[in-house]
Amino acid sequence: VDSRYFDYAATTPVDPRVLREMLPFFGEAYGNADSLHAWGARARQAVELARERVAGLIGADDPAQIVFTSGATEANNWVLAAEGGGAIGPFEHASVLEPGIRFGYRVMENSGLDLRLPEPAGLASVMSVNNEIGARWDVRQFRGVASKLHADLAQEVGKLPVEVADLDYATLSAHKFYGPKGVGCLFAAEGPPPPIVFGGDHEHGFRAGTLNVPGIVGMGAAAAVAADEMRSDLEAAMEHREIVLEGLKPLSDWQVNGGENASPFILSLSFSGVEGETLVVELDRAGFGVSSGAACSSRSTEPSHVLRALGLPDAWLRGTIRISFGRKNDKAAARGLAKSLTTSVEKLRTMT
Numbered sequence: 001v002d003s004r005y006f007d008y009a010a011t012t013p014v015d016p017r018v019l020r021e022m023l024p025f026f027g028e029a030y031g032n033a034d035s036l037h038a039w040g041a042r043a044r045q046a047v048e049l050a051r052e053r054v055a056g057l058i059g060a061d062d063p064a065q066i067v068f069t070s071g072a073t074e075a076n077n078w079v080l081a082a083e084g085g086g087a088i089g090p091f092e093h094a095s096v097l098e099p100g101i102r103f104g105y106r107v108m109e110n111s112g113l114d115l116r117l118p119e120p121a122g123l124a125s126v127m128s129v130n131n132e133i134g135a136r137w138d139v140r141q142f143r144g145v146a147s148k149l150h151a152d153l154a155q156e157v158g159k160l161p162v163e164v165a166d167l168d169y170a171t172l173s174a175h176k177f178y179g180p181k182g183v184g185c186l187f188a189a190e191g192p193p194p195p196i197v198f199g200g201d202h203e204h205g206f207r208a209g210t211l212n213v214p215g216i217v218g219m220g221a222a223a224a225v226a227a228d229e230m231r232s233d234l235e236a237a238m239e240h241r242e243i244v245l246e247g248l249k250p251l252s253d254w255q256v257n258g259g260e261n262a263s264p265f266i267l268s269l270s271f272s273g274v275e276g277e278t279l280v281v282e283l284d285r286a287g288f289g290v291s292s293g294a295a296c297s298s299r300s301t302e303p304s305h306v307l308r309a310l311g312l313p314d315a316w317l318r319g320t321i322r323i324s325f326g327r328k329n330d331k332a333a334a335r336g337l338a339k340s341l342t343t344s345v346e347k348l349r350t351m352t
């Protein structure tokens with residue numbers, strides 16, 4: 001039934017190869033990475049290997065540009081807290097949007113997926129792949145207008161080739177690419193900004209708190225696996241996406257959100273005359289895991305700020321679901337999903 005999980009944008013399972021590398025660090029290799037003895041050294045070496053692997057995956061010149069955090073949320077908060085202000089995209093994840101608003105960043109204007117930043121700004125923060133609709137942007141379009149550039153790469157790293165060398169900041173999350181939850185990192189081209197978590201000299205004083213060694217090891221292992229498998233993962237996602245779209249052809253009144261250039265891993269669909277949440281529940285009954293939007297806001301029945309910013313009419317807004325693809329899907333599951341989705345939409349439409 002794992003093939004029927006289509007919610008990889010919410011989170012991914014830990015790859016068995018990743019888990020295998022992590023396990024010793026829960027067991028016999030339990031040292032604190034900051035301890036001076038042999039136990040500490042073993043943990044420290046594993047952390048430094050992970051730093052190199054993550055740096056390698058994103059094209060960072062120097063592993064010292066990477067600081068491990070508790071996830072992309074913390075890393076995003078850090079960037080926005082450290083920079084004095086600027087502008088953020090209207091489609092950003094809550095972990096950019098909320099600190100951004102709190103710290104006085106402007107929200108960029110948009111028309112559809114086009115972002116506008118007419119006046120000079122300090123930091124421009126724009127995600128590379130949107131977690132709800134898969135739309136893609138390149139924050140480098142604001143080079144010259146903004147003095148610094150940040151990209152939230154949480155939905156792109158490990159899935160599409162990434163190059164951070166000419167960005168000031170990038171933020172990553174391990175659990176989006178088959179690593180463990182609760183670990184991520186900040187890439188900072190000029191070295192880490194002043195800390196926001198105080199209370200210890202860990203990570204050279206830039207991020208206090210005992211290092212999550214198993215988690216960091218897992219992030220590094222996931223980066224190494226992703227480097228090898230990105231291409232085949234991408235091909236599979238594209239194929240499964242096509243199967244779903246093909247299977248939906250008999251249905252009327254639906255659309256794909258996210259634009260021509262959307263990430264093949266995220267398929268946002270809107271169906272008129274149905275509620276997205278109801279569809280998610282119907283599909284769950286049929287054994288398929290999809291989502292009505294971002295998992296972090298799935299308890300809210302309000303349409304998300306992303307769908308609102310897209311300017312979708314109300315009738316479409318509410319009938320939106322997100323299908324996101326990953327390693328355990330197969331063609332049969334993709335065909336089955338399209339079939340169940342078609343049946344559910346038709347059934348729900350006759351009921352209203």
Ligand code: PMP
Pocket residue numbers: 009010070071072073074093095127129130131152154155172173174175182183184296
């Ligand atoms: N940014 C984006 C685009 C995301 O999709 C997510 C995860 N939903 C995050 C940030 C937060 O990452 P984490 O779970 O590591 O805090």
